[in-house]
Amino acid sequence: xxxxxxxxxxxxxxxxxxxxxxxxxxxxxxxxxxxxxxxxxxxxxxxxxxxxxxxxxxxxxxxxxxxxxxxxxxxxxxxxxxxxxxxxxxxxxxxxxxxxxxxxxxxxxxxxxxxxxxxxxxxxxxxxxxxxxxxxxxxxxxxxxxxxxxxxxxxxxxxxxxxxxxxxxxxxxxxxxxxxxxxxxxxxxxxxxxxxxxxxxxxxxxxxxxxxxxxxxxxxxxxxxxxxxxxxxxxxxxxxxxxxxxxxxxxxxxxxxxxxxxxxxxxxxxxxxxxxxxxxxxxxxxxxxxxxxxxxxxxxxxxxxxxxxxxxxxxxxxxxxxxxxxxxxxxxxxxxxxxxxxxxxxxxxxxx
Numbered sequence: 001x002x003x004x005x006x007x008x009x010x011x012x013x014x015x016x017x018x019x020x021x022x023x024x025x026x027x028x029x030x031x032x033x034x035x036x037x038x039x040x041x042x043x044x045x046x047x048x049x050x051x052x053x054x055x056x057x058x059x060x061x062x063x064x065x066x067x068x069x070x071x072x073x074x075x076x077x078x079x080x081x082x083x084x085x086x087x088x089x090x091x092x093x094x095x096x097x098x099x100x101x102x103x104x105x106x107x108x109x110x111x112x113x114x115x116x117x118x119x120x121x122x123x124x125x126x127x128x129x130x131x132x133x134x135x136x137x138x139x140x141x142x143x144x145x146x147x148x149x150x151x152x153x154x155x156x157x158x159x160x161x162x163x164x165x166x167x168x169x170x171x172x173x174x175x176x177x178x179x180x181x182x183x184x185x186x187x188x189x190x191x192x193x194x195x196x197x198x199x200x201x202x203x204x205x206x207x208x209x210x211x212x213x214x215x216x217x218x219x220x221x222x223x224x225x226x227x228x229x230x231x232x233x234x235x236x237x238x239x240x241x242x243x244x245x246x247x248x249x250x251x252x253x254x255x256x257x258x259x260x261x262x263x264x265x266x267x268x269x270x271x272x273x274x275x276x277x278x279x280x281x282x283x284x285x286x287x288x289x290x291x292x293x294x295x296x297x298x299x300x301x302x303x304x305x306x307x308x309x310x311x312x313x314x315x316x317x318x319x320x321x322x323x324x325x326x327x328x329x330x331x332x333x334x335x336x337x338x339x340x341x342x343x344x345x346x347x348x349x350x351x352x
Contacts, residue, residue, distance in 0.1 A: 046337035070198035077165035174198035
């Protein structure tokens with residue numbers, strides 16, 4: 001019985017030893033293959049490119065609201081009760097259109113009386129001139145008659161102006177956005193009558209940074225897009241640029257828009273295509289950048305070896321990226337195969 005147990009133990013130990021030897025042998029074989037692989041693949045295949053100069057331009061998108069270029073609050077220049085209301089909110093008006101008529105009977109009567117006084121005063125002056133020529137009246141009396149005539153002329157001009165002001169007219173063409181009166185309303189001098197919006201002449205104000213404002217000029221074209229007209233790009237023109245920044249160092253830019261599809265009050269985005277024809281950017285493919293844009297590097301090839309170089313990047317058009325500092329136009333940049341690279345490793349170039 002004891003001999004059987006001893007034999008079983010010997011067999012188990014032998015099997016365990018055999019398994020352990022096999023595992024060690026396999027590990028040695030794997031290590032040898034790995035060393036052989038490293039020895040064979042010490043040269044890493046890569047694809048390269050040369051940096052080049054290109055004007056990437058720059059697109060700056062800024063949100064804003066479209067407003068009417070001309071918005072006029074019409075006020076009454078005369079006092080009186082509204083006899084007739086010709087236009088109301090939502091009506092279109094042209095320059096000179098009568099919006100309302102105020103009572104003017106008293107002014108007309110005063111004007112008629114003043115015109116009669118004027119006719120009499122004019123005859124008095126003529127008579128005094130004749131009498132003065134023969135010395136029948138003094139020069140002082142003639143001057144007083146002339147002063148009275150001029151005073152009546154001034155009164156007539158004032159009454160004529162008051163009479164004209166009883167007809168309230170539109171000073172611009174546009175749409176009445178709001179009215180403040182009805183027939184029978186007593187309007188005083190300075191009372192609000194209507195607000196008129198010129199819907200044909202539109203403007204848009206946006207704020208740009210001090211860096212961006214230096215690249216803008218009056219007359220430059222600007223692309224305008226809106227959510228209410230998806231897929232349609234409108235055109236605006238820079239009409240004015242503020243010469244001074246606000247407290248946050250932003251500059252105001254006024255845009256002029258001309259499109260019947262746009263309306264005051266719409267939310268829009270202005271896209272500035274900022275190009276500097278005198279400036280060319282040193283660019284490489286965006287794929288050549290490693291470590292991301294927070295810590296950008298590129299691999300350059302020098303004497304068949306790859307070296308990791310830190311760079312400073314600028315603007316991008318999605319496919320290319322501007323290199324501000326770190327490499328030159330004469331460098332050779334690796335754009336594919338960087339995942340297998342370490343600093344100083346040998347490389348073979350695939351796209352020569």
